[in-house]
Amino acid sequence: MEDNLQGVLKGQKIAYFSMEIGLRNEIPTYAGGLGVLAGDTIRSASDLKVPLVAVTLVSNKGYFRQSLDTSGNQTEQIEEWDPSRLMTRLQQEVSVKIQGREVKIQAWQYNCKSLTGGCVPIIFLDTNVEGNSWEDRRITDFLYGGDHSYRLKQEIVLGVGGVRMLAALGFNPRKYHMNEGHSSLLALELLTRNGTDSTKVKDLCIFTTHTPVEAGHDKFDYGLVEDLIRDKNYLEILKKFGGADRFDTSLFALNLSNYVNGVTKRHSRVSNELFPGYSIQAITNGVHSYTWTSPFFRQLYDRYLPGWANEPELLVRVGGIPDEEIWEAHWKAKKELIDEVNKRTGVCMDYETLTIGFARRMAEYKRATLILSDLERLRKVNRRGRIQLIFAGKAHPQDEAGKQLIREIFKIIETLRNEIKIVFLENYDMDLAAKMVSGVDLWLNTPTRPYEASGTSGMKAAHNGVVNFSILDGWWIEGWIEGVTGWSIGPQPDDCLSIEEARLSELDDLYNKLYYIIVPMYYDRKDEWFKMINNSIGMVAYYFNSHRMMRRYVTHAYL
Ligand SMILES: *Cc1c(COP(=O)(O)O)cnc(C)c1O
Secondary structure (H helix, E strand, O other), rough: HHHHHHHHHEEEEEEEEEEOOOOOOOOOOOOOHHHHHHHHHHHHHHOOOOEEEEEEEEOOOOOOOOEEEEOEEEEOOOOOHHHHHOEOOOOOOOOEEEEEEEEEEEEEEEEEEEOOOEOOOOEEEEEOOOOOOHHHHOOOOOOOOOOOOHHHHHHHHHHHHHHHHHHHHHEEEEEEEEEEEOOOOHHHHHHHHHOHHHHHHHHEEEEEEEOOOOOHHHHEHHHHHHHHOOOHHHHHHHHHOOOOOOOEHHHHHHHHEEEEOOOOHHHHHHHHHOOOOOOOOOHHHHHHHHHHHHHHHHHHHHHHHHHHHOOOHHHHHHHHHHHHHHHHHHHHHHHHHHHHHHHHOOOOOOOOEEEEEOOOOOOHHOOOOOHHHHHHHHHHHHHHHHHEEEEOOOOOOOOHHHHHHHHHHHHHHHHHHOEEEEEOOOOOOHHHHHHHHHHHOOOEEEEOOOOOOOOOOOHHHOOOOOOOOOOOOHHHHHHHOOOEEEEHHHHHHHOOOOOOHHHHHHHHHHHHHHHHHHHHHHHHHHHHHHHHHHHHHHHHHOOEHHHHHHHHHHHHOOO
């Protein structure tokens, strides 16, 4: 039957390439929002029967499992997993040349099946093949591990190897969609397959950029590139389209794609400034509604808004659901989270207290500690009405600044031990994310602008009636109506302030809005709080979902 299915699926016309994909917890081949977005994209394509096939690396040893000691020092454990337990190994083998060696690549197939009958196959590339040198067998071990050389080898396997594998499997894609620049070397392979006709290749390629700052784009010294790719013709092509001084993966993708987009309206504007002369469109991200809605809200929506999961626009009719039932669904999700927190930490959080959540990669620009930067003002908020805080997130193993953020949070947890309940939960992953975005009352996001290209966790929160309180960056600029869909923190979208000026305005808003608006509303004006919950679902979730996003990709980019 699997074979049969495989035959049918060769009609998949869109090839979607991503270095990371977050399909489910047991497949730890994601690090954060980019991978989870790829997973949501695939789930929506499957539901909507978009003929898509996805390609990624098997990342046999995962990203990493996070352990934290009592001071918040992070250590990383290998998260080894066994693809053979969940996937089918395919017979076909292809190879790529790296440092003059033929590196063999095998593949695993996982099918993302939908209740609608749709199905998206995902091809996981794997160099752990007999006959490869020990070193080459390790290329597809660690997601975002190793040095520049390791990363470029991975990108060769993903881009060049991926195109070859699809061809070997009998796919004949009409479009190649690069989710971020990591897979841009697929365009190199397409050029050689199309007589170096860049017009033809551009017609085949779509590029979605996710990084709003120059430093975020993968770049490689040509010395390294030449060492790994020892082919004069290839190098000429890379220099022609990927930059004369260094090989810039994003530039290469930009130059070889007819359709390029950023992931929110703001991000596409910033990208147009970053890459003058290119036309970068906007398709605002979304999340997969069913995946990110708690079982309690799923049941509720099923009862009152049948069909919502495959038509999330129906959430606009949330007003027809009685407030008590919405509150009950939220209460159950909150209870589940608080029970988990108490089981893990022994901190004794309670169900009644206004609970604030912050969880995402511990990257410096996300500023996890912003809300903890003025403890006097935080204490004052807590005296107005009690609050409790739940944090989670992994720092990249090589990101010292990110690790320092975790230690700082641990220090403040200690300082406030007898005053405000704050916890940091270990090993943030998709399962914990699902619990957190549905179980808190208020979802906090405080990035440095304009670094948050989109952000998606707030969209997940909205699906569960959890209210957003966030800096005006990324998607929130489009989702935010002050006091209606949630609250902003700091400068308006077009205010031009220095980072320091912005920070002062952000701290004022953060504490003042908590003190004067959010805490009083939560405790004293429940009817208004219900309205905020309703609007999160009916005015935010109904739009910021990956079904809407996928339809945009189909009409704007794929067709
Ligand atoms: C959704 C998600 C993210 C993205 O969170 P942002 O707030 O958008 O950065 C990161 N990690 C996991 C596990 C997620 O589920």
